[in-house]
Amino acid sequence: MAEKRITSQDVxxxxxxxxxxxxxxxxxxxxxxxxxxxxxxxxxAARVLGYIPNATARALASRRAKAVGLVMTRDPRYIAxxxxxxxxxxxxxxxxKQAQLNLLTDWVEPGQQYQTYSSLIRxxxxxGMILMTPRYDDPGLKALxxxxxxxxxxxxxxxxxxxxxxxxxxxxxxxxxxxxISLGHQRIACILNGxxxxxxxxxxxxxxxxxxxxxxxxYDETLVRFADFDATSGYSQMRSLLxxxxxxxxxxxxxxxxxxxxxxxxxxxxxxxxxDISLVGFDDIPMSSYIHPALTTIHMPAxxxxxxxxxLLMRLIAGExxxxxxxxxxxxxxxxxxxxxxxRSK
Amino acid sequence: MAEKRITSQDVxxxxxxxxxxxxxxxxxxxxxxxxxxxxxxxxxAARVLGYIPNATARALASRRAKAVGLVMTRDPRYIAxxxxxxxxxxxxxxxxKQAQLNLLTDWVEPGQQYQTYSSLIRxxxxxGMILMTPRYDDPGLKALxxxxxxxxxxxxxxxxxxxxxxxxxxxxxxxxxxxxISLGHQRIACILNGxxxxxxxxxxxxxxxxxxxxxxxxYDETLVRFADFDATSGYSQMRSLLxxxxxxxxxxxxxxxxxxxxxxxxxxxxxxxxxDISLVGFDDIPMSSYIHPALTTIHMPAxxxxxxxxxLLMRLIAGExxxxxxxxxxxxxxxxxxxxxxxRSK
DNA sequence: CATCATTATTAACACGTGTTAATAAGTACC
DNA sequence: GGTACTTATTAACACGTGTTAATAATGATG
Numbered sequence: 001m002a003e004k005r006i007t008s009q010d011v012x013x014x015x016x017x018x019x020x021x022x023x024x025x026x027x028x029x030x031x032x033x034x035x036x037x038x039x040x041x042x043x044x045a046a047r048v049l050g051y052i053p054n055a056t057a058r059a060l061a062s063r064r065a066k067a068v069g070l071v072m073t074r075d076p077r078y079i080a081x082x083x084x085x086x087x088x089x090x091x092x093x094x095x096x097k098q099a100q101l102n103l104l105t106d107w108v109e110p111g112q113q114y115q116t117y118s119s120l121i122r123x124x125x126x127x128g129m130i131l132m133t134p135r136y137d138d139p140g141l142k143a144l145x146x147x148x149x150x151x152x153x154x155x156x157x158x159x160x161x162x163x164x165x166x167x168x169x170x171x172x173x174x175x176x177x178x179x180x181i182s183l184g185h186q187r188i189a190c191i192l193n194g195x196x197x198x199x200x201x202x203x204x205x206x207x208x209x210x211x212x213x214x215x216x217x218x219y220d221e222t223l224v225r226f227a228d229f230d231a232t233s234g235y236s237q238m239r240s241l242l243x244x245x246x247x248x249x250x251x252x253x254x255x256x257x258x259x260x261x262x263x264x265x266x267x268x269x270x271x272x273x274x275x276d277i278s279l280v281g282f283d284d285i286p287m288s289s290y291i292h293p294a295l296t297t298i299h300m301p302a303x304x305x306x307x308x309x310x311x312l313l314m315r316l317i318a319g320e321x322x323x324x325x326x327x328x329x330x331x332x333x334x335x336x337x338x339x340x341x342x343x344r345s346k
Numbered sequence: 347m348a349e350k351r352i353t354s355q356d357v358x359x360x361x362x363x364x365x366x367x368x369x370x371x372x373x374x375x376x377x378x379x380x381x382x383x384x385x386x387x388x389x390x391a392a393r394v395l396g397y398i399p400n401a402t403a404r405a406l407a408s409r410r411a412k413a414v415g416l417v418m419t420r421d422p423r424y425i426a427x428x429x430x431x432x433x434x435x436x437x438x439x440x441x442x443k444q445a446q447l448n449l450l451t452d453w454v455e456p457g458q459q460y461q462t463y464s465s466l467i468r469x470x471x472x473x474g475m476i477l478m479t480p481r482y483d484d485p486g487l488k489a490l491x492x493x494x495x496x497x498x499x500x501x502x503x504x505x506x507x508x509x510x511x512x513x514x515x516x517x518x519x520x521x522x523x524x525x526x527i528s529l530g531h532q533r534i535a536c537i538l539n540g541x542x543x544x545x546x547x548x549x550x551x552x553x554x555x556x557x558x559x560x561x562x563x564x565y566d567e568t569l570v571r572f573a574d575f576d577a578t579s580g581y582s583q584m585r586s587l588l589x590x591x592x593x594x595x596x597x598x599x600x601x602x603x604x605x606x607x608x609x610x611x612x613x614x615x616x617x618x619x620x621x622d623i624s625l626v627g628f629d630d631i632p633m634s635s636y637i638h639p640a641l642t643t644i645h646m647p648a649x650x651x652x653x654x655x656x657x658l659l660m661r662l663i664a665g666e667x668x669x670x671x672x673x674x675x676x677x678x679x680x681x682x683x684x685x686x687x688x689x690r691s692k
Numbered sequence: 693c694a695t696c697a698t699t700a701t702t703a704a705c706a707c708g709t710g711t712t713a714a715t716a717a718g719t720a721c722c
Numbered sequence: 723g724g725t726a727c728t729t730a731t732t733a734a735c736a737c738g739t740g741t742t743a744a745t746a747a748t749g750a751t752g
Contacts, residue, residue, distance in 0.1 A: 005468075007738060018702045023740060031741095035700065055469040056411060057738035059402045060707050067450075067471075080436035080649065081632050089435075090426035093453050102471055103451050104413075107439050122351075123401040124708095125413075125448055231636045257633075264636040286427050287603075290577045290610040291637055303426065353708060364732045369710060377711095381730065403708035406737050470738095699748070706741085711734105718729070 006049045015045035022046070026053060055102075059124065067102035068313055069120055069129035073138065074229075079107060081230040083257050083285040084302050088132070088154070091306025099314060114140035121149050128317045130154055130309050135197045150316035152309045156326055157199050163316065165309045165327045169200055172298045172331040173207025176280045177252050179296070179333055181215045184342035185250035185278060188212070189223040191237050191262060193255035193282065196226060204254040204282065223248060227258040234261025242269050249342055250278040256285045256297055263291070263338075274340035284334055293337030301329050352395045361391035368392075372399060405470065413448035414659055415466055415475035419484065420575075425453060427576045429603050429631045430648045434478065434500070437652025445660060460486035467495050474663045476500055476655050481543045496662035498655045502672055503545050509662065511655040511673045515546055518644045518677040519553025522626045523598050525642070525679055527561045530688035531596035531624060534558070535569040537583050537608060539601035539628065542572060550600040550628065569594060573604040580607025588615050595688055596624040602631040602643055609637070609684075620686035630680055639683030647675050 008026070012019040017038060024032050025042040045051075059065045070092060072079055079085065089105075096103045104126050108116040117140050120126055128150030134141065134157050141160050144151055153164035180188050190208045192201040205224070212219050223246060225237040234253065241248070242265065253259035259281035266277055273279050273293055281288060281297035288295040308327055315322060354372070358365040363384060370378050371388040391397075405411045416438060418425055425431065435451075442449045450472050454462040463486050466472055474496030480487060480503050487506050490497055499510035526534050536554045538547040551570070558565050569592060571583040580599065587594070588611065599605035605627035612623055619625050619639055627634060627643035634641040654673055661668060 005738090009738085019739085020702055020741080021700085024701090027740080029741090032701085033699070038700080052465050052468045054406075054738050055471045056402055056405045057707090058740075060400075060406050060709090061738075061740040063707070063740090065402060076436045076440055079439065080433045082432050083429075085435065086428050086431040087426045089431065089451065090422045093425065093451065094422055097453070105435065105439065105449050105451050107443070109443075119398050122398045125401045231633060235636065260633055260636045264638065264640075267638050287577060287606055287633065290581065290606045292610065292613050294610075351708090355708085365709085366711080366732055367730085370731090373710080375711090378731090379729070384730080400708050403737090404710075406739090407708075407710040409710090409737070693752105695751080697748100697750075699746105701744105701746075703744080704742090707739090709737090711736085713735100714731105714733080716729100716731075718727105720727080721725085722723105 005054075006051050008051070008053065010049055011042065011045045011051050014049060015041045017042060063124070065124050065127050066100070067104050067126045068096065068310070068317075069104045069106055069126040070132060071117070071120070071129050072105075072107040072132045073135060074107070074133060076107060078229050081257070083287075084283065084300070087302035088306045091303040092130070092310050095307050095310040095314075099310075101314075108140075114143045116140075117144055117149075117151075118147070121147075128152075128313045130313055133198060133200070134160075136199055136202070137197045150313055152313045152316070154305060154309050155198075155200055161325050163312055163322075163325050163327075165305055165312060165329070166200075167300060167305070167329050167331050169203035170207040170210065172282070172333075173204040173252070173254065174211045175207075175331075175333050176282065176298050177208050177211035178215075179335070180250040180252065180278060180280060180339065181211060181217070183250070183278065183339060186217060186342075187220075187223070187246070187248040187250075188217075189225075189241050189246070189248040189251040191225045191227050191234060191241070191251065191253045191258060193227060193253075193258055194229050201226065201254065208252055220246075222246060227253075227255065227261075229255065229257065231257055231261030231264070234258030235265045236261075238262035238265035239269075242266070242271075248277070250280070250339070252280050252282075254282045256281040256283040256288045256295060259295060259297075260287075260291065263295075274338050278339040278342075280339055288334075289336060296336045296339040297334050299332045299334050301331070304329055351400075352397050354397070354399065356395055357388065357391045357397050360395060361387045363388060409470070411470050411473050412446070413450050413472045414442065414656070414663075415450045415452055415472040416478060417463070417466070417475050418451075418453040418478045419480060420453070422453060424575050427603070429633075430629070430646070433648035434652045437649040438476070438656050440649075441653050441656040441660075447660075454486075460489045462486075463490055463495075463497075464493070474498075474659045476659055479544060479546070480506075482545055482548070483543045496659055498659045498662070500651060500655050501544075501546055507671050509658055509668075509671050509673075511651055511658060511675070513646060513651070513675050513677050515549035516553040516556065518679075519550040519598070519600065519628070520557045521553075521677075521679050522628065522644050523554050523557035524561075525681070526596040526598065526624060526626060526685065527557060527563070529596070529624065529685060532563060532688075533566075533569070533592070533594040533596075534563075535571075535587050535592070535594040535597040537571045537573050537580060537587070537597065537599045537604060539573060539599075539604055540575050547572065547600065554598055566592075568592060573599075573601065573607075575601065575603065577603055577607030577610070580604030581611045582607075584608035584611035585615075588612070588617075594623070596626070596685070598626050598628075600628045602627040602629040602634045602641060605641060605643075606633075606637065609641075620684050624685040624688075626685055634680075635682065642682045642685040643680050645678040645680050647677070650675055
């Protein structure tokens with residue numbers, strides 16, 4: 001309690017130099033060269049006293065918070081069931097630690113988006129932010145575009161030219177559905193990962209439609225459902241699909257999490273995967289290879305997305321303005337046990 | 347870019363009062379009463395200008411960072427596969443937002459614990475911190491105890507009287523194993539969630555041993571394995587168990603995540619759950635009810651743990667020092683399809 | 693030796709707020 | 723109308739650092 005805070009002044013006194021010199025040594029400011037023996041003295045004094053610069057004062061003086069924000073745009077209850085969050089966080093922490101930055105996490109209450117975006121930045125708690133899972137209908141995005149605030153979207157919003165890092169959702173979904181078609185399936189159901197305001201849901205639906213179209217298959221709206229990111233919604237949407245008895249032999253579920261729920265629904269109805277219904281997921285969450293049958297899915301490079309987003313954000317904070325505004329990462333189809341050629345049994 | 351920052355001075359000028367008055371109005375300082383019409387004037391001016399107080403300056407002046415830290419003590423690769431992180435984060439964000447605090451996330455590199463703990467606080471980036479999944483062998487804990495830094499452990503470390511919030515690991519594990527015993531199982535394998543330096547692993551092992559003892563069953567070390575938090579490790583540990591052909595009819599796996607791997611290993615060997623082997627997990631991750639067979643497990647109130655930890659931390663930051671240092675939350679056995687009475691078939 | 697160029701160091705101000713101690717204005721009382 | 727007291731407001735300092743512009747010390751050059 002009585003621990004006296006040690007300031008740069010204390011270090012300066014002990015080393016017998018001025019506070020400014022200490023600052024130059026600590027920050028290795030290249031514009032001013034300091035005699036090696038002075039550097040030595042200062043570093044020794046800092047070590048002896050256990051000097052740790054006060055980050056707050058530093059932020060105030062340098063007008064740099066040395067922190068970036070991860071801002072989520074979902075209800076907290078979805079945050080709690082987001083299977084990617086750990087990977088994203090892991091990737092961000094990696095980069096952030098290496099760059100000596102801090103990571104602040106926040107979520108925006110629906111409808112208060114702009115308020116939160118702008119106050120986070122303007123209050124200078126952070127230098128820039130990464131927006132996770134942006135929505136089409138977020139009015140805050142347009143407002144952000146007009147400022148010059150460093151922002152990176154994880155996931156893209158069409159018609160919005162903020163910097164973004166995303167996977168090729170359309171192509172990936174098309175690949176997934178093509179795979180089912182190549183196995184002979186003709187009636188293929190589709191459950192999207194989330195509601196349509198989320199751009200990833202929309203794009204994956206597009207990929208589904210494109211694959212059907214190029215194969216000359218009709219698009220049947222009654223085979224399409226929108227889930228809500230979690231397994232529970234996947235379960236009920238699949239039940240709703242099965243209740244209609246539409247005779248589909250395969251399903252593309254645009255989220256592994258949702259797919260697990262869908263899988264449970266199928267098994268509960270007494271049908272088997274892949275014998276009766278082939279299932280393709282999306283995301284390749286760590287667990288996908290450990291369920292039975294192991295889930296065929298699209299690999300989502302979550303960690304890379306996080307890392308690239310962070311690197312991009314750091315460039316923006318440094319003042320760079322790269323030409324390319326949308327960075328798109330490749331995905332990969334992982335074939336496992338949940339898909340099988342139509343009509344072939346074990 | 348040219349957007350001029352608006353300071354409290356600007357507000358003061360517009361309202362025709364001093365900066366101090368603005369500060370009193372904004373902070374609703376009760377020690378100084380201000381005439382209602384002045385308050386009105388100031389608030390109006392702030393609204394017109396869109397004034398947002400600079401959090402950094404505020405933190406510096408008030409010597410309160412208005413932020414708490416979530417510090418993880420695992421390798422980043424474990425962070426990435428921690429199924430609880432989303433729930434924890436969701437719970438923390440809930441509380442933190444309500445208290446107008448910010449949440450900073452960080453992880454400590456093994457071996458550098460104390461360095462990071464202390465610099466985070468002393469640099470005043472945060473006012474206090476929550477340590478996730480502490481280890482027995484963390485020398486930083488002892489060092490922390492000697493300072494008066496507000497810290498809450500999520501998960502407890504015996505012999506360390508830092509404030510902590512945890513579940514009753516021993517009792518919960520005992521309940522889980524008792525359940526298996528009550529179903530007639532006598533040879534029960536055990537796979538711990540993580541390596542023994544993690545206290546939760548140790549405690550769950552104790553619970554396992556106690557249940558055996560009170561039922562008069564012998565403790566067989568060859569039936570015990572330590573996993574490494576993820577499904578992959580669960581898979582290999584279960585394979586290793588099965589390779590020995592020790593004839594166990596049930597297994598207690600102290601983590602659902604690990605249990606999923608173990609389940610896959612069992613099924614891959616051609617055995618069935620629960621027909622051949624009954625399985626009890628631990629954690630009740632959201633997915634546990636959606637796999638087949640649905641996992642019998644111990645419900646871990648992750649969200650509550652996070653919330654309670656945060657509340658406790660806030661009290662510590664406020665200067666309180668509650669008598670009770672260890673808060674223990676109850677768990678609950680959730681019986682699902684993965685356990686069955688010995689010898690009874692479907 | 694005087695002059696200039698270069699290097700090393702520092703005094704002084706800036707960053708935007710919280711807070712104390714002092715002042716000014718207003719009110720009640722005899 | 724002066725005094726004591728309350729209320730409203732502010733000037734001035736504190737927080738701990740980054741950074742510029744000026745100064746002092748050193749070395750090189752004619």
